[in-house]
Amino acid sequence: MASFRETGVLSREELAGRLPPGERLRRGACAVIECVEEIPCNPCEEACPFGAITIGEDITAPPTLDFERCRGCGTCLAVCPGLAIFLLDLSRGAAEVTLPHELLPVPEPGDEVELLSRAGEVLGRGRVVETRRARTTWLITVELPAEGLLGEVRAVRRSP
Numbered sequence: 501m502a503s504f505r506e507t508g509v510l511s512r513e514e515l516a517g518r519l520p521p522g523e524r525l526r527r528g529a530c531a532v533i534e535c536v537e538e539i540p541c542n543p544c545e546e547a548c549p550f551g552a553i554t555i556g557e558d559i560t561a562p563p564t565l566d567f568e569r570c571r572g573c574g575t576c577l578a579v580c581p582g583l584a585i586f587l588l589d590l591s592r593g594a595a596e597v598t599l600p601h602e603l604l605p606v607p608e609p610g611d612e613v614e615l616l617s618r619a620g621e622v623l624g625r626g627r628v629v630e631t632r633r634a635r636t637t638w639l640i641t642v643e644l645p646a647e648g649l650l651g652e653v654r655a656v657r658r659s660p
């Protein structure tokens with residue numbers, strides 16, 4: 501399968517091991533870090549108050565996440581310049597994803613939005629349950645129509 505470097509979209513192989521298991525998500529929100537490029541970047545590691553993200557001494561190493569240390573606080577989403585970190589959650593009776601969002605207009609709670617894949621394809625429609633301003637970005641939490649979309653939805657767009 502083609503790599504992120506070739507397509508700009510993470511392949512299944514590149515995502516392997518990055519998605520928190522359902523059992524973990526039923527206990528509370530957890531981050532997924534979709535950053536695979538070897539770039540000199542580490543604000544996510546420095547920002548995590550719980551030491552859940554590790555890059556280490558080689559600043560070009562891709563980050564790894566300890567699912568059990570992550571508390572789902574969202575701090576790392578707001579500092580990632582690549583908008584490559586998301587929160588997944590199955591603990592509130594629905595499948596929810598929280599996304600960094602930097603397009604206007606910003607959706608509001610209750611809005612119905614289009615759910616977009618990593619490649620920008622429309623996957624369905626969801627409902628915004630929460631929005632919060634975090635530094636220079638917005639964090640948008642969306643309820644998904646199916647648990648299977650947790651690993652697929654990575655952006656939203658206000659419905660026309």
Ligand code: SF4
Nearest residue numbers: 548570571573574576
């Ligand atoms: S969501 Fe919070 S606890 Fe989890 S990795 Fe990010 S900063 Fe750390």
Ligand code: SF4
Nearest residue numbers: 535541543544580582
């Ligand atoms: S801040 Fe974002 S782009 Fe930088 S290493 Fe962390 S996940 Fe990757």
